[in-house]
Amino acid sequence: MERKVSSNIFSDVDWVTVLLYLLLITMGWLNIYSAVYNEDHHVITDMSQKYGKQLLWIGTSLLIALIILIIDEKFYTAFAYLIYGVFLLACIAVPFLGREVKGSRSWFRFGDFGIQPAEFMKFAANLAIAKFLSNQFIKISDYRNTIITLLIIGVPLIVIKVLQDETGLAIVFVTFIFTLYREGLSVNYLLLGFTAIVLFVLALMVNNIYLFVIIGSLCVVATLFIKRNRKNLFVVAVVGLIACSMVKGTSTVYEHMEEHQKVRIDVLLGRGTVNLKKEGYNVNQAKIAIGSGGFAGKGYLNGTQTKYDFVPEQDTDFIFCTVGEEWGFLGSSLVIILELVLIIKVIFMAERQRSAFSRIYGYGVASVLFFHLTINVGMTIGLAPVIGIPLPFFSYGGSSLWSFTILLFIFIKLDSHRLSILR
Amino acid sequence: MNNTLSERKYIIIGVFVLVGLAFIARLFYIQVIDDSYKLDARNQAFRYTTEFPVRGYIYDRKNKLLVYNEAAYDLMVTPKEVKELDTADFCKLLDITKDDFLKKMKKAVQAPNSPRKPSIFEKQLSPQDYAALQERLYRFHGFFVQSRTLRKYPMKIAANMLGYIGEADKDMTERDPYYNEGDYLGISGVEKTYEKVLRGKKGMHILMVDVNNSPKGSYMNGLYDTIAQPGKSLQSTLDADLQLYGEQLMQNKVGSIVAIEPQTGEVLALVTSPSYDPNLLVGRARNKNFSKLYLDTIRVPLFNRATMASYPPGSTFKLVESLIGQQEGVLTPETKYPCSAGYAPLGGHPKCEVHPSPLALYDAIGYSCNSYFSYVFKSIIENKKYHDTYKAFEAWRNIALSFNIGRKTNSDLANELRGNIPSIKYYDKVFGKGAWKASTVISLGIGQAEMGITPLQNANVATIIANKGWYYTPHIVKAINDNPNDTTLNRFKVKHNTAITDPTIYDNVIEGMSHVTESGTAHLLKIEGVEYCAKTGTAENPHGRDHSVFVAFAPKNNPKIAIAVLVENAGWGASWAGPIATLMMEKYLNGKVVRKDLEKTMMDANLIDQPKWEPKKKKK
Structure with a gap:
């Protein structure tokens, strides 16, 4: 030594x-x-x-x-x-x-x-x-x-x-x-976090129906560019579902926030x-x-x-x-x-x-x-x-x-x- | 594995740098590009206070104080900054009701005011009210006090000549950005014509305030502050004692007196009656008093008759007529015309009084013979040298215009009327082209018909005759900040000549005017120790009894005062205007008046409340 x-x-x-x-x-x-x-x-x-x-x-x-x-x-x-x-x-x-x-x-x-x-x-x-x-x-x-x-x-x-x-x-x-x-943590976690933030903001700003339509069409577009085997299709479906549930969950999360936190988010987003x-x-x-x-x-x-x-x-x-x-x-x-x-x-x-x-x-x-x-x-x-x-x-x-x-x-x-x- | 993971540092650093760049870009936007934050910062951290300059004082020709200032305090409010206000306490302190309070606050918020901009909440608090308020002002966020000055008139004279102060309205602020709404400025009289001299220059102080609106000292140690420059003082040409005396003589009469120093054109007195106490149009009662004066359509106290009323000159125009006749070569002192209690060629019209006939120029002026001057007028208009009525008429008119009749004198008295000498165009319109001649318009010869002259112009005519052919533009200010050579006053140092410059022509008329006072219409009016020249007038008018008119100057040699007096609907020139004019001259020249009875009669006479029409009408 x-x-x-x-x-x-x-x-x-x-x-x-x-x-x-x-x-x-x-x-x-x-x-x-x-x-x-x-x-x-x-x-x-x-x-x-x-x-x-x-x-x-x-x-x-x-x-x-x-x-x-x-x-x-x-x-x-x-x-x-x-x-x-x-x-x-x-x-x-x-x-x-x-x-x-x-x-x-x-x-x-x-x-x-x-x-x-x-x-x-x-x-x-x-x-x-x-x-x-x-x-x-x-x-x-x-x-x-x-x-x-x-x-x-x-x-x-x-x-x-x-x-x-x-x-x-x-x-x-x-x-x-x-x-x-x-x-060495998978980059997916970072992307997940990032996507979650983006979807949270979008869900508060944009009518959720539009978001669902957009997520759905993105998934359809994705299937056109990947090898359409069972695994890939499954992944796309899961990602789409997770994204949709994030959007859906946003209002619930928002509602359960404390009043001052809601307000701070509203101030930031100009809602x-x-x-x-x-x-x-x-x-x-x-x-x-x-x-x-x-x-x-x-x-x-x-x-x-x-x-x-x-x-x-x-x-x-x-x-x-x-x-x-x-x-x-x-x-x-x-x-x-x-x-x-x-x-x-x-x-x-x-x-x-x-x-x-x-x-x-x-x-x-x-x-x-x-x-x-x-x-x-x-x-x-x-x-x-x-x-x-x-x-x-x-x-x-x-x-x-x-x-x-x-x-x-x-x-x-x-x-x-x-x-x-x-x- | 470790090596590939090590590559991840670039991603992490990339994210960090991106965030940093986003922040710097955002900072660039809000700090450099977007100006709105700078404005917001100034609005909330700066309080701009205007330092109003002291308005210039006004003195008379002997340095007697006519106008000075007294402090007053405006309570200002910035509605946006009002918070936690104890309204009840506040209202009690100001002695207003809650409703008043709400109304005033509403006014302060609405355009043209704004919640962010200070505006006047309560105007012109007295020093006592201010003292009571000041102690507790710190508790009323959003309120502060701004000191202003109000005009004061110790002698209470010459209200219409001095004019009054008013607040700048929106119109004014658009025309002249110097003013903000609510600023004081001269609206009439000398206050208006000399506004730029009297007002001085506003100062601006930038005070920093903290979030609680408490002052934190001046911004940048006053680097951007400007100091108010006091207005300049005016020395008026007015003789305050004479003015006061004139106002006393004219009380309860309608009319005016204008007295001018012939050698200089300086206005010694400018009386218009009825008038008012200038102190009424100052302070919190101003608006109430103003509407009262404004709505008094019987006495019209805000109307400056001396410059704004146009009357038929009547017989006083015979003086100008005599001058023109001589100038045009149709009249000499020896020219004689007959009179048969009227102008015979037109069946005795215009009418005349009974007096020796035929008569020459001096007596014609002395007796004010209507017939004589009808002949003179006819001879001027039918003058052989022109071979043309129009040309002769034009020549007659132009000479009259050169006496500043029918033309503004361009004095420094605000709002002046032009008066009128009818033109050829006018008569062509009335009678048709070529369808009129001297006999059609014969009454112009005796100063009647459409002719109009202001008392100021009439006094100027007396001045011209006294000077034998020239005058300075009549003016009311002789020095600015004790400087008689201020460039503002330059235009009053230009000598104007009339179209008639031969002194002998004037001498003849002066001789005639002397006859007036010795044996003529004014022979009963004597001034002890002073030989003076005058002309009476009795102006027919469509509004009622004849106006009593009198123009004069004294002494005959080396005149010191020229004067024109008009008393509306008072009849003979020698019965009212004459005595008043001679009393004025006596007062001015002798310093005292010995004709106390006459003085008392004049001062006590009330001609306002008697009917304008007399049952039996006399004419002259």
Whole structure:
């Protein structure tokens, strides 16, 4: 067992990634300052204000990052299941033990500060998935293994959704489908998911009768182009039936959704009359803030829509509005590009791993970051339903920043040992 | 297997990049292409407040204040921003009913107002009401106060000359985009003609507000704000004391006085009666008062008779007639004509009074002999040098026009009537081409028939005679912001000559006018220490008793004031218009009036409420 002897723990750290990380959190911090700018407390380190607190979160995050880099990388593989278990327990316990804050039952409170275990469930689940799938005897194409993997992902999803009623935090786990796809999950699952979303939207927008006719005719057309043996005809029939039942099921699913979720979907799809003072307010204000930024933006601290509270949650879930308003098209595109560069960098780093564990974990990091970016930015520009999840490294909040830091730095740590032998 | 799976990274990266590109495309659309969000942002985060400039003050020729401003406050509402309003409390504070409130809100929402645009909710709150409201205004989202200035008239004189202020209507805003609906602007009088001078320039402040509509300071530290520029002050040519005196003399009479300084064309007094207190057309009671004045069809107080009423000039036209006769070479001071209590060639019409006959020019003017001037008119129209009635008539008319009769004086008094001297075309239409001659239209010779002249024009005729042939366009403003050379006033510095420039021609007429005051129709009206020239007139008119007319200037040498007075349906020129005119001149030239009895008689006389027609009618 030969190991490359490192002169110190930082020698093989990917500094480009770290720099991207530092750049993003700095930009985030400056934007939080602007979003909740208060002339009476203009010192950016004022601890009574959110930008002061965010500085504290940044400091502690850096400390956590350092600790992660110091801890032996074998720790994460060895204790993956344990970590998963501990956080899952915390998630289950929090509705019963935590204090209710603003109607949310997902927080442990320590004085002024609060911790959301569900935020940390992401990296824990990622570790567990990596651990499970990196076992060389496990093939994901085996349906039993698929089910176990889906359980690793699904249990926290259901716990967070059902027990804590945090849709945003729960739905993130869906993103691990990208990891599974990379590890060999049939592309059919992705297509199924994609088709389901498209059919759901169509079923709400278009008269269902037309959809049935279209699906039927597509099936007929399909039979003309394939070899008409019994198996193929059967597949076509099943696909057609599944599609039709999805359409049929849409209204049932929609009816069983909670009222605010229905409304968010209606707002996104522009169904019915959207009252811009009520259900449509957030999205409309977000669009106004971003849209009014123009090409080059209004300039730092010159935004009116976010600073003067027209946009709600402007420091957390809607932080992208501040970017759009004050930095304009240039700034907001830059943020999207920087986030994507980091995500794609992580994917390339994952691909250079010798260890399957590191690779799978890396894909999980990229998937989680991508999902947050998509939903968060998408909802502010009217391309995704409003789901309250933070923009990675930008949004105000200790739990989310810590969680993203841990998620990313475990991978940086694993990556720094990519030249070690296979685990 | 692993290798093929590794290919999947491209699919994943491809999906990620596609989403990123879709977002950037979407951002490009809403940030760069679609402008509607920028407008929405401005609408909700900016509050545009107009800073109304202080309107220019107006002074008289001795710098006595005629018009100044007083602060008032408009309560504005932006309906879209009104929320959580305690209506009952709000109504109580403003002393309005709930119904009023709903009506006003409805008005603020409907076109031309809009829910997003501030409009006036309650107009012109007094400073006291404003103080009470201001303390609690923060609780009424969507409401704010805008300060405005209202006109005040300390001397309460010259209402029609100064004019009044009104609000710009839709029409106005379309004609001149400077105005927004509801802005104040001059509607009549000097306020109208000097609107651009008096109004100044509006300022615009952009204030940022937060979601609760509380102000957050000015946008970009006021980079895009403009400061209101106050309006310029006007120095009027009016003599406030003389004006006041004239209004007192004219009270309870219908008519007007116009007094002009001959050397400059400056209007010293411009009285029209009945008039009104200009303060009535200001403030919250304006509309009520306006309709009251507007609907008063008996007294018509909003009608500026001095410039807008055209009367037959009557005997005062004999002065111009005498000038034309001499100019055309058909009349000398020695020319004599007979009078047999009327114009004999036409069977004693026009009629005349009993006086020595035959008589020459000075006496003809002095006695205002109708017969004499009928002969003169005939001699002008049948002048041998033209061999043609039409040419002679045209020459007569053109000279009269050059005296600014039948033509607007182009003064700075808003709304001026042209008056009338009938044309050849007109008479051809009435009588047929070539079917009329001097005797057909003989009453033109004594200033009757279709002839019309405004009191302002009549005063200008007196000015021309006083100046012996020239005049400056009559005007009411002599300096803008204390600058008498402001370019706006340039047109009042152009000397106009009439068609008659020979001073001796004027001297003869002036001599005749002197006869009027010494031995003629006005010999009973003397001004202590002042020799003056005048002409009485008694203008026949289809509306009732004759109008009493008087034109004069004084002193005879180096005149300082020229005046025209007309009292409607008052009879003889010497009995009403004459005394009033001489009192005015006495007041102006001597600074005080010694004929207190006459003054009292004039001031106390009420000619408005007596019947317009007299049972027995006298003519002259």
